[in-house]
Amino acid sequence: MKERVWIKDEGIERGAEALTPERIERTINAVLGNETGARLMAYVETCVHCGLCSEACHFYLSRDKDPSYAPVGKVKQTIWPMLKHKGKVSVEFMKQATQIAQTECNLCRRCVQYCPFGIDIAYMMSLVRRIVHKLELTPLYIQDTAHSHSATLNQMWVKDDEWIDALHWQEDEIREEIPNARIPLEKEGADIMYSVIGPEPKFRTQLIYQAAVIMNVAGLNWTMPATPGWDNSDMAMFTGDSEIMARLKRAHFETAARLRVKKIVMGECGHAFRSVYDTGNRVLGWRMPPIPVIHALEFYWDLLNEGRIKVAKQIEEPVTFHDPCNVVRGRGLHEKAREVVRAFCKNLVEMHPNREHNLCCAAGGGVINCGPPFKNARVESNSAKAEQLKATGVKLCIAPCHNCHGGLDDIIHKYGLDMELKFLGEIIYECMEKPEA
Amino acid sequence: MERIYILVSGPLAWIAWSVLILGSIYRLWQVFSLAKQKEQVLFSYISLKYALRSIINWSIPWNTTNMRLHPIFTGVAFLFHIGFFVILIFLSAHVIMIEEGFGLSWPTIPDALADVMAFLVVGACIFFGVRRIVRPEVAFVTDWTDFALLGLVAAPFLTGILAYHQWGDPLLMTILHMLSAEILLISIPFTRLVHMLFAPFTRGYIGSEFGMVRHVKDW
Amino acid sequence: MTPRRFSFLLGASFIVALSVLGAIPAWTQDTVLKTQAFGTLTRPVALFDHDTHNEKAGLDDCAICHHVYRNGKLVAGESSEDKACSDCHTLQGQGRQPGLRVAYHTACAGCHTTKAKGPLACGQCHRR
DSSP states (O other), X not given: XXXXXXXXXXXXXXXXXXXXXXXXXXHHHXXXXXXXXXXXXXXXXXXXXXXXXXXXXXXXXXXXXXXXXXXXXXXXXXXXXXXXXXXXXXXXXXXXXXXXXXXXXXXXXXXXXXXXXXXXXHHHHHHHHHXXXXXXXXXXXXXXXXXXXXXXXXXXXXXXXXXXXXXXXXXXXXXXXXXXXXXXXXXXXXSEEEEBOTHHHHHOHHHHHHHHHHHHHHTOOEEBOSSTTOBOOOSHHHHTOHHHHHHHHHHHHHHHHHTTOSXXXXXXXXXXXXXXXIIHHHHTTOSSOSSOEEEHHHHHHHHHHTTSSOBOOOBOSOEEEOOOHHHHTTTOOHHHXXXXXXXXXXXXXXXXXXXXXXXXXXXXXXXXXXXXXXXXXXXXXXXXXXXXXXXXXXXXXXXXXXXXXXXXXXXXXXXXXXXXXXXXXXXXXXXXXXXXX | OHHHHHHHHTHHHHHHHHHHHHHHHHHHHHHHHHHHHHOGGGGGGOOHHHHHHHHHHTTSTTOSHHXXXXXXXXXXXXXXXXXXXXXXXXXXXXXXXXXXXXXXXXOOBOHHHHHHHHHHHHHHHHHHXXXXXXXXXXXXXXXXXXXXXXXXXXXHHHHHHHHHHTOSOHHHHHHHHHHHHHHHHHHGGGSGGGHHHHHXXXXXXHHHIIIIISOSOOO | OOHHHXXXXXXXXXXXXXXXXXXXXXXXXXXXXXXXXXXXXXXOOOBOOHHHHHHHHTOOOGGGTSOOEETTEEOTTOOOTTSOHHXXXXXXXXXXXXXXXXXXXXXXXXXXXHHTOSOOSHHHHSOO
């Protein structure tokens, strides 16, 4: 069995040094007492400890069915003792709870689908993260990301002028290929505001390039903001920092409102979609997003079905498709995505299980963002995914999510899989008709 | 002994049923007023259509992905729950007591069938208990209270079987049967057996979230 | 003993044995309640030995069990031991008059409950 190692993380260690038993008790009771209610009570009292959620979890499956990695096992090591001892738990306990909730659960919600009572275990892990945040135990790397969000309203410390510069640079590049193409900035009254996550201008600028090509070819009335609020990502959501999450989403929605767009179209990112479509809007008091939010997968499907983009050639080699939790279990886009994939690829080989039952990449939920200290454990904890990928026998995997890309990339290297990863936008860019090019 | 029988079949039965009914009302009221007070937002995510869709799909044996992953457990769990309620409501001896006490009556199942079902319920409890010991993922989250709850549920069925077959003194067995059933009734609102009351709501809520917001199946 | 004689004795004892065995149901009739009216029974016949019961219970007044109701009212001083319970108490109750099973249960278990004596649980009367 792969032994669990309690990993030393500077953020956790430094936070723990400042803890006192009184502070732990006060904080736990403040969060559980003031910020929870009927849901937590019903979940904790309804759970009959049947363990049927276990096989939903890729951590459990990958770590030789170690019960301490089963979803209910994680609840047992976090929420139950906090409730039972009314917050009187040790510093050591809190450090371990931090590692469990923040790095050994991707909040992918697969277990929610496997629980006969529909108990939302991801919600309980989020509560633990909230407590961890208030105790300042959040792992160093993701906390740095949250700081970036707080200071710059984007994930990667991208400065305001760097952002605009990156867009101008990509516009220049595109015009080599499509002479009249544009990346319209600050165009009030456009139909679409296109938003991306911080890493795109930072080190995946080709994705902005490809998306802009698709927009131009499709002849859309679109724009990108030149002000903070352009970033739709949200690691604060995953550190339990609801206050910063609310600031981020507010900035994002207000930017769209200022530009008077009809809808926000998002790049291929899962967690950002979750934050804009599902979580952030709630924090701001909106039942559903105040402005329609369209994920790239749905957007591509719309373009294809409206005839705005056309297939010029198809990928000949067999491909497989990875269903990201936040747009599949979180938005049911699996069939639309497959229709687009099949339009551009001759042979789609399914992973098993797939669609809403797909196994997680083990990177999402802020886990990959906890950085190098946790990388080995994370990759070790997803051999199940590696086997799933390997069984397809294909060499090209489409993963329409940044976190999934990161997670799958690590797995592919660690387990020596001969597999290339692509975003769906890359495939479309390669294979669509570009009349003006 | 006769006086004990009169006590358990009369006043204690009234107490047990009252505690069950009032306790259940209290627990539901508690959870709803808590939601109203602190999580009012939950109500805006409830959709009757998707709640029912979820509840129905999880009420059909071997219908959900996880049930198919655990076919034997699923079979046992369904037999257990069906047996529990069918015997409780349709056993002739129970209906006769209701009829003679309140003048209400409804169709019953043959005693032979009830007998088989009672054995199945006790067998299921043993199965659940053994599973708690031999399956590591279940053992990890099991403590004595889990076995106590199983015992609490199994006891009325075991003593019911003994009383029906007249193994041991019928009067004593009947007293133990009624007493254990009364303890079970009283425990329902205040232990994890409360899932009997809460499950439709937890299921319905997550079904609504998955159906209405996330547009995806939750089974 | 000749073989012929032996076979006669054997046959005769067989017939005697059969008739003794056949007489058993007739003899047990007095120690259980009359159940013909029920048709098929779901539980074993309730044990009831009339004379032993009354002696034990100190019952002299037949009308305590063999009561007479007229227009829904108990008629004092009249008794109905000449009738079967099922003559009045049909299987299904009629208005306020209880059905046969309910009548039996109320008469027996009801009295036992009041007196806190005698069998109370199902299996005490319906012995297997």
